[in-house]
Amino acid sequence: MSIGFGIFLMAVGAIIAFAVPGLWQVEGANWELIGWIVLGAGALITLLGIIMAARSGRTSQVSRTAVDPDTGTRVERTERRDDVL
Template identity: 55%
Template sequence: MSIGGGIFLLVVGAIMAFALDFQLVGVDIQLIGYILLGAGVLVILLGIISRLRRHRVESIYTVAVDPATGERIVRRRTEEGGPEN
């Protein structure tokens, strides 16, 4: 969703910066277009970075023998971590 939103901001900003040719009192349409272009680029970059982040899931198995019964006990713990360094 963020990449699509960034593309939308780029398109609207480009239209406002380069295609519109009218003046409003106290409003610079071209400057608003350039601001939207910058925001679109930033949103796209943040979207790409968040998609490329790797998630790591680690399963830890603990095996023990119950001394009273002699049964084998297996415990599993799963941890989800962020990107590896």
């Protein structure tokens, strides 16, 4: 989701930076600077989204169920590892 939103912000920022200043001028507003800021924010959000997606893909979870031979009770063990490549 954040990758798509970042790409959307980059597109909007590019439109604001390159198209809007030629269409109209508003006193006190630098449309080109606003567009570059939105474009940079979109690039940052996209980069963070890619990093988070790569990190979440390296997690593995293993569940094991066994019966304890001494007591006859069921034992469930869950292991989570973040170092799986």
